[in-house]
Amino acid sequence: MDLYCVMGNPVEHSRSPWIHARFAELTGQALHYGRRRIALDGFASGVAAFRTDPAGTARGCNITVPFKFDASAVAQHLSPRAALAEAVNTLTFRADGVHGDNTDGVGLVNDIQLNAHVAIAGRDVLLIGAGGAAAGVLGPLLAAGARRVVVANRTLAKAVSLVQRHAAVALAHGARLEAQTLDAVPGRFDIVVNATASSLSGDSVPVSADVLQPGALAVDMMYGPAAAGFMDWARMHDAVPRDGLGMLVEQAAEAFALWRGVHPPAARVLSELRAQLG
Numbered sequence: 598m599d600l601y602c603v604m605g606n607p608v609e610h611s612r613s614p615w616i617h618a619r620f621a622e623l624t625g626q627a628l629h630y631g632r633r634r635i636a637l638d639g640f641a642s643g644v645a646a647f648r649t650d651p652a653g654t655a656r657g658c659n660i661t662v663p664f665k666f667d668a669s670a671v672a673q674h675l676s677p678r679a680a681l682a683e684a685v686n687t688l689t690f691r692a693d694g695v696h697g698d699n700t701d702g703v704g705l706v707n708d709i710q711l712n713a714h715v716a717i718a719g720r721d722v723l724l725i726g727a728g729g730a731a732a733g734v735l736g737p738l739l740a741a742g743a744r745r746v747v748v749a750n751r752t753l754a755k756a757v758s759l760v761q762r763h764a765a766v767a768l769a770h771g772a773r774l775e776a777q778t779l780d781a782v783p784g785r786f787d788i789v790v791n792a793t794a795s796s797l798s799g800d801s802v803p804v805s806a807d808v809l810q811p812g813a814l815a816v817d818m819m820y821g822p823a824a825a826g827f828m829d830w831a832r833m834h835d836a837v838p839r840d841g842l843g844m845l846v847e848q849a850a851e852a853f854a855l856w857r858g859v860h861p862p863a864a865r866v867l868s869e870l871r872a873q874l875g
């Protein structure tokens with residue numbers, strides 16, 4: 598049996614095993630997808646233990662908090678998008694070594710375009726945050742044809758460094774890319790993406806509602822209670838709120854396609870998951 602899993606800490610509440618089991622069922626793929634809680638200082642040995650699991654043949658795994666950086670160090674080959682993000686959420690074990698990729702950004706872009714039906718090409722996008730979550734999605738947002746992307750962060754230096762790292766990609770796609778502090782975001786945006794952890798510390802949305810174009814799409818990369826504050830804020834200011842559940846399913850779909858060579862019906866699985874979560 599081909600084995601896959603999600604590795605993280607904590608990982609108990611991850612929806613990934615359910616999502617991948619459903620993908621496998623709907624595409625007729627024989628595989629098992631589990632979850633593994635990895636010791637905070639033991640990522641490499643966690644991967645090694647999975648690869649020697651006698652239950653089957655380990656083919657790959659997804660990586661969640663806080664190991665996306667460790668995973669890029671474990672990979673012998675990095676996809677260009679994972680190298681740009683400096684983070685890996687998908688490992689694939691092949692004959693020539695461990696391949697690292699990052700499907701988070703494509704997951705967000707696909708959710709915005711395919712599920713929320715909002716085109717990114719030609720649009721102005723505000724990305725709030727400059728940590729690992731923001732780094733995973735900036736390249737794909739630029740590649741999707743955004744006209745202008747502003748990265749706003751509490752710590753300006755981190756936004757500047759993220760923007761500098763993506764300068765060539767922005768140029769290649771003809772996008773304007775700039776860094777700002779949270780209180781100096783210039784103008785209004787068609788799409789606002791919250792990639793900060795501010796809600797986890799109980800803080801309110803860290804930017805003024807003036808950044809929202811009327812009818813803007815406002816996406817929080819989190820879901821469940823962690824996204825509620827941002828969704829309420831968006832609703833209150835005539836924006837269209839969206840949580841990160843669609844991104845979660847779409848990044849999983851992209852990983853599944855990398856591993857199995859078949860693209861699963863992500864929209865169907867997303868609506869099943871939403872129904873399940875109420």
Ligand code: ATR
Nearest residue numbers: 726727728729730731751752755793794795800803
């Ligand atoms: P992740 O992998 O989830 O992105 P991270 O790399 O620690 O986690 O980044 C957290 C992001 O949330 C950063 O952009 C951080 O801002 P700083 O770079 O200034 O630390 C942002 N963040 C966390 N708490 C915040 C808060 N209370 N208000 C605004 N931004 C916050």
